[in-house]
Amino acid sequence: MLKRRVSYALLAVLMLLLAAMAWTARDFAKLAAYFPITVATLGVALAFIELGLSRRAVTDPPTAQDDEEDAEFTKHLTGGVGYLAGLALYLVAMMVLGFFSATIVYLVLMLWKGAGMRPVAALGLAVAMAAFMSMFGGYIGLVFPLGYLDSAVLALFG
Amino acid sequence: MIDASLEALVILADPVRLMYLVLGVAIGFTVGFLPGIGGTAGMALLLPLLFGMDPYGALALMIGIVAVNNTSDTFTSVLFGIPGSASSQATIMDGHPLAQRGEAARALSASFIASMIGGLVGALILLLAIPVARPIILSFRTPDLFMLTLFGLSMISLMAGKHPLRGILVGILGLALGTVGGAASTPEYRYTFDWLYLFGGIPLPVAVAAFFAIPELITFLTSGGKIARTGKLTGGALQGVRDVLKHWFLIVRSSALGAFMGIIPGLGGSTVEWLTYFLAKATARDKSQFGKGDIRGVIAPESCNNAKDGGSLIPTLLFSVPTSGSMAVLLGGLTILGVEAGPRMVTEQLPLTISIVWSLALANVFGTMLCFAMARPISRLTTMDANKFAPFLIVIISIGAYQSTQHWGDLLLLFGIGVFSWILRILDWPRIPFVIGFVLSAGAERYLFISMSRYGYDWMTRPMVLIIGALILIVIVAAVILTQRGASLEEPSMSSLSEKSGA
Numbered sequence: 020m021l022k023r024r025v026s027y028a029l030l031a032v033l034m035l036l037l038a039a040m041a042w043t044a045r046d047f048a049k050l051a052a053y054f055p056i057t058v059a060t061l062g063v064a065l066a067f068i069e070l071g072l073s074r075r076a077v078t079d080p081p082t083a084q085d086d087e088e089d090a091e092f093t094k095h096l097t098g099g100v101g102y103l104a105g106l107a108l109y110l111v112a113m114m115v116l117g118f119f120s121a122t123i124v125y126l127v128l129m130l131w132k133g134a135g136m137r138p139v140a141a142l143g144l145a146v147a148m149a150a151f152m153s154m155f156g157g158y159i160g161l162v163f164p165l166g167y168l169d170s171a172v173l174a175l176f177g
Numbered sequence: 178m179i180d181a182s183l184e185a186l187v188i189l190a191d192p193v194r195l196m197y198l199v200l201g202v203a204i205g206f207t208v209g210f211l212p213g214i215g216g217t218a219g220m221a222l223l224l225p226l227l228f229g230m231d232p233y234g235a236l237a238l239m240i241g242i243v244a245v246n247n248t249s250d251t252f253t254s255v256l257f258g259i260p261g262s263a264s265s266q267a268t269i270m271d272g273h274p275l276a277q278r279g280e281a282a283r284a285l286s287a288s289f290i291a292s293m294i295g296g297l298v299g300a301l302i303l304l305l306a307i308p309v310a311r312p313i314i315l316s317f318r319t320p321d322l323f324m325l326t327l328f329g330l331s332m333i334s335l336m337a338g339k340h341p342l343r344g345i346l347v348g349i350l351g352l353a354l355g356t357v358g359g360a361a362s363t364p365e366y367r368y369t370f371d372w373l374y375l376f377g378g379i380p381l382p383v384a385v386a387a388f389f390a391i392p393e394l395i396t397f398l399t400s401g402g403k404i405a406r407t408g409k410l411t412g413g414a415l416q417g418v419r420d421v422l423k424h425w426f427l428i429v430r431s432s433a434l435g436a437f438m439g440i441i442p443g444l445g446g447s448t449v450e451w452l453t454y455f456l457a458k459a460t461a462r463d464k465s466q467f468g469k470g471d472i473r474g475v476i477a478p479e480s481c482n483n484a485k486d487g488g489s490l491i492p493t494l495l496f497s498v499p500t501s502g503s504m505a506v507l508l509g510g511l512t513i514l515g516v517e518a519g520p521r522m523v524t525e526q527l528p529l530t531i532s533i534v535w536s537l538a539l540a541n542v543f544g545t546m547l548c549f550a551m552a553r554p555i556s557r558l559t560t561m562d563a564n565k566f567a568p569f570l571i572v573i574i575s576i577g578a579y580q581s582t583q584h585w586g587d588l589l590l591l592f593g594i595g596v597f598s599w600i601l602r603i604l605d606w607p608r609i610p611f612v613i614g615f616v617l618s619a620g621a622e623r624y625l626f627i628s629m630s631r632y633g634y635d636w637m638t639r640p641m642v643l644i645i646g647a648l649i650l651i652v653i654v655a656a657v658i659l660t661q662r663g664a665s666l667e668e669p670s671m672s673s674l675s676e677k678s679g680a
Contacts, residue, residue, distance in 0.1 A: 026604045033346060040353050040368065047367055051360035054622040055353060055367060062349035069342040095603040098399035103596060106391075110575060110588040118579075122572050133398070134564035148569060152576065160229065161576060162583045 117169025201241020209249030271474030286417030296541030299487020348610030355618020391595030435481030439488025
């Protein structure tokens with residue numbers, strides 16, 4: 020039931036988002052507004068229909084299959100939020116500290132706390148990955164965000 | 178044509194381009210035997226890195242992934258009864274029973290060689306299709322191209338699974354988000370919130386990586402555990418080679434069937450594979466061993482699913498009509514490389530198109546060699562913990578996404594769109610329609626604008642427009658019928674993923 024309700028809520032959010040896009044498009048020049056207004060309005064109409072069709076799925080009593088699906092959904096929801104928070108912190112750290120420092124910290128924590136590796140082994144793999152990315156990335160012309168820490172380390176070693 | 182073929186071969190023979198092909202094969206091989214990741218996510222991983230790359234090398238890289246993914250997904254199907262991807266489900270029927278009775282090496286070697294032959298047949302059919310399709314494509318005008326774009330969009334209805342409206346809605350969201358940034362017709366910027374980063378629109382590599390790779394990896398981490406418990410492989414590889422020689426006609430028939438069915442958009446790898454499997458069973462004199470470990474039940478679907486790629490490339494490259502998720506990502510890759518799929522692929526870009534045929538053929542040969550070489554270590558690798566390799570892939574995706582504009586906005590969008598797509602993933606909503614909508618959005622708007630400017634409303638009465646319009650209607654009706662009959666989805670559901678992950 021939880022999964023169905025979240026799905027229903029997502030439908031409503033999508034409808035509102037598309038409605039907002041259609042509303043905003045009114046201010047564009049005529050030629051620039053035509054396509055987004057058509058697409059977004061069509062989306063709002065379809066979302067509205069789907070909301071109507073799914074209504075019974077939300078109000079009907081839960082079945083055994085719903086309970087199974089809810090258990091699976093809850094497991095992924097609760098577990099996934101933690102990993103996504105880790106990813107968010109990694110991306111912020113990449114901009115603030117720099118790609119190499121953030122990557123080493125992220126990989127060490129994921130391999131140590133997540134995969135249960137020994138900290139020294141995790142550190143070794145993380146440094147190896149950073150070194151590989153530096154060499155391979157340099158070869159194919161990748162650009163790395165250099166935050167405060169990476170810049171300071173680079174400045175230290177000239 | 179022959180000149181272009183030779184030119185393409187010479188270009189592809191460059192060591193750096195061959196290295197990219199081998200790299201693509203290695204990546205395709207890896208994502209193939211890791212259940213739950215798949216070729217679409219594998220290609221999405223690399224998409225951000227394609228910026229500024231040589232188109233021949235970049236396409237060799239992408240084709241390498243597509244071609245081999247369907248060969249290496251056999252490992253888990255045969256050894257552990259877990260489909261490596263949606264298109265290796267039928268292989269389990271007889272491949273796993275063969276492994277259970279100690280003939281895993283026989284099943285694997287027969288499957289690898291059948292896959293290679295299938296891939297080569299697919300490449301040949303793609304090559305033969307180019308001169309046939311050329312005069313048809315060159316007769317197309319802008320309104321016809323607009324209708325073809327709509328035809329591509331109608332594929333959404335076939336890939337939307339059991340909730341077609343939700344699939345179409347996600348596709349429409351893709352179309353709507355594709356309008357962010359500069360308008361095609363006037364110098365106006367839309368939905369940018371005065372943020373300079375969005376003036377160029379949402380970068381395609383970021384959107385695709387966020388939409389496919391991030392949710393798959395997070396789900397993989399959440400499912401946790403190992404892919405399989407044991408990694409045992411016994412002898413009998415030579416018997417597999419003998420089986421292939423004995424059933425050569427079955428391989429040729431299944432490959433040809435796979436390539437032709439690959440042309441039909443929206444059929445999906447699993448549908449095509451199951452059809453070939455049932456056909457092999459129906460035409461066999463002795464059916465008693467099917468489902469219990471008949472080698473023909475491995476050979477037929479494996480030759481078919483590799484041949485399908487050659488067929489799928491025909492509508493994707495020549496008509497901009499992606500027939501599957503990985504083809505939609507490939508189309509996105511072409512856009513990033515500045516190559517426009519469609520008529521130009523058989524005129525100015527003919528050597529590039531033929532290089533794809535060569536890449537497909539070579540990738541199948543390399544992939545088969547790699548599968549044979551790696552059979553034993555792989556059987557042990559599948560027991561590895563998901564937590565040990567997923568973080569490395571996340572690092573690659575993140576830095577890859579940053580290459581799009583080298584702005585922090587890339588990372589912000591990667592996370593935001595990634596979270597949204599992850600929610601769709603755990604709610605079992607279809608996601609492939611988003612990429613189709615997003616990739617085709619700019620083209621649809623531009624072609625419509627040109628058609629209206631040049632022809633007014635008269636463009637709607639052009640014969641080709643009417644023919645393609647009828648085709649669109651057929652696709653939509655077929656989608657409705659397939660949905661009512663509960664046809665299989667292109668994307669696996671969360672529950673099936675958990676089963677596959679062994680969680």
